[in-house]
Amino acid sequence: MLDIRRISNSRWWHKKKNWLLFAIFLFLVFVRISKGAFYKDLYYFISKPFWPGQFQKEIVLESIHKENLIKLNLLKKDNTRLRRSLSIQESSNDYHISAAVISRKTGSWWRQIILNKGAKDGVEIGNIVIGPGGLLGRVKNTSFFTSSVTLITSPESKLGVWLDRIQINGLLVGVGDDYPSLILYSKDADIKVGDFVSSSPASTLLPPNIPIGIVQSIDETFKSKKTAKISLLAKPHVIDWVQILKAKIE
Amino acid sequence: MNKFFIKKLSLLSFIFIPIIFLWHPDWLGFLGVQPYWPLFWLLPWSILNGSINGLIFGLFLGLILDSLTLHDSFTQIPGLIFCGFLFGRIKLHSDILVGHFRYGLICSFGSFLCGTLNYFQILFRNFSDGNSLILISSVKNILAQVFLTGFFAPFICSQLIRMFKFSRRKLQ
Numbered sequence: 001m002l003d004i005r006r007i008s009n010s011r012w013w014h015k016k017k018n019w020l021l022f023a024i025f026l027f028l029v030f031v032r033i034s035k036g037a038f039y040k041d042l043y044y045f046i047s048k049p050f051w052p053g054q055f056q057k058e059i060v061l062e063s064i065h066k067e068n069l070i071k072l073n074l075l076k077k078d079n080t081r082l083r084r085s086l087s088i089q090e091s092s093n094d095y096h097i098s099a100a101v102i103s104r105k106t107g108s109w110w111r112q113i114i115l116n117k118g119a120k121d122g123v124e125i126g127n128i129v130i131g132p133g134g135l136l137g138r139v140k141n142t143s144f145f146t147s148s149v150t151l152i153t154s155p156e157s158k159l160g161v162w163l164d165r166i167q168i169n170g171l172l173v174g175v176g177d178d179y180p181s182l183i184l185y186s187k188d189a190d191i192k193v194g195d196f197v198s199s200s201p202a203s204t205l206l207p208p209n210i211p212i213g214i215v216q217s218i219d220e221t222f223k224s225k226k227t228a229k230i231s232l233l234a235k236p237h238v239i240d241w242v243q244i245l246k247a248k249i250e
Numbered sequence: 251m252n253k254f255f256i257k258k259l260s261l262l263s264f265i266f267i268p269i270i271f272l273w274h275p276d277w278l279g280f281l282g283v284q285p286y287w288p289l290f291w292l293l294p295w296s297i298l299n300g301s302i303n304g305l306i307f308g309l310f311l312g313l314i315l316d317s318l319t320l321h322d323s324f325t326q327i328p329g330l331i332f333c334g335f336l337f338g339r340i341k342l343h344s345d346i347l348v349g350h351f352r353y354g355l356i357c358s359f360g361s362f363l364c365g366t367l368n369y370f371q372i373l374f375r376n377f378s379d380g381n382s383l384i385l386i387s388s389v390k391n392i393l394a395q396v397f398l399t400g401f402f403a404p405f406i407c408s409q410l411i412r413m414f415k416f417s418r419r420k421l422q
Contacts, residue, residue: 103272103273103274104274104276105274105319106282107279107281107282107283107284108282108283108284108391108395109319109324109365109368109391110319112319114272155323155372156322156323175387176372176387176388176391177386177387177390178282237276237282
């Protein structure tokens with residue numbers, strides 16, 4: 001009996017060391033099959049702080065940012081002058097309220113964010129909320145300290161939008177996912193992927209020319225209307241700070 | 251003071267449901283969807299207090315959560331009332347391990363029920379628009395929610411049941 005136990009204990013699979021070696025062997029096989037992808041990725045993260053040109057890149061980006069700001073201001077002035085001369089409605093963008101996102105429901109049945117500014121800060125129902133990139137939604141409800149915003153991805157959101165390239169108005173409808181649907185009531189509209197969508201000058205809910213998104217895909221023409229999916233420029237699921245725009249729409 | 255807190259532990263925990271519902275932590279989500287938080291509280295409460303209590307607190311929960319969300323297209327009240335009533339008919343299982351899995355399955359079923367009711371309400375409301383795209387996102391929402399609710403229920407419900415039982419024992 002004792003002899004049998006001794007023999008069984010001396011089998012190779014009873015030794016931890018052998019298993020360790022086997023694990024290392026498997027790991028090396030994995031590294032070989034993946035052509036070193038694991039190591040390359042690991043190196044990417046380890047070396048990231050030491051990459052050359054990071055500092056330079058920041059300087060270049062800052063310069064580009066300044067240049068863009070100057071250009072933007074010039075264009076704004078031109079735009080205001082032209083709008084006045086053509087008697088087109090103007091937006092008074094002089095009153096912004098900065099607010100932080102304190103609750104966010106962007107992926108489920110509810111598509112809303114709650115901001116840390118409310119009635120006490122002058123936020124009103126119907127105010128426009130914009131984030132880095134463009135339009136996020138409209139204030140639907142305010143409490144004393146907070147305001148709730150219906151995102152443009154919500155099925156309850158329906159907004160008039162403008163396609164600048166083909167000079168046509170459309171309707172942007174949320175369908176409950178991250179890509180709202182653009183409806184054009186003309187089956188001959190020459191819409192293309194990559195077309196830029198902004199708020200419509202004819203809209204009674206939004207000031208004109210607020211960037212919204214880019215046409216991502218075009219659906220098949222259905223009856224007399226054409227629909228397309230829009231990729232939003234402002235990403236509500238990552239934005240932490242927004243601007244509440246108290247614009248008066250004439 | 252301490253006695254009061256122990257006595258009212260189950261009701262005090264009720265207050266935290268809307269907070270967690272609003273908190274909506276992204277890192278707990280799956281495909282951007284969160285577990286259906288109210289069911290985690292409603293199941294232990296209904297099991298210990300019966301169908302009528304479950305139904306009433308299902309209504310209360312529905313009312314609070316509806317007030318926190320902006321959606322006019324649907325209400326969570328019918329789903330939560332039905333779940334509250336249904337959960338009240340369930341008895342505790344003697345085997346702890348089986349009980350754990352039961353909580354997961356029951357909560358998954360409850361989440362499916364609430365999600366389907368939400369979807370039908372949205373569909374009924376937007377029926378005239380003929381917007382079939384809502385279907386895809388709704389199915390995604392339901393499935394992700396069912397999975398997450400079932401996944402977290404064994405951990406949370408077991409603890410809540412223990413807490414509520416402890417509170418009741420002190421009460422007696």
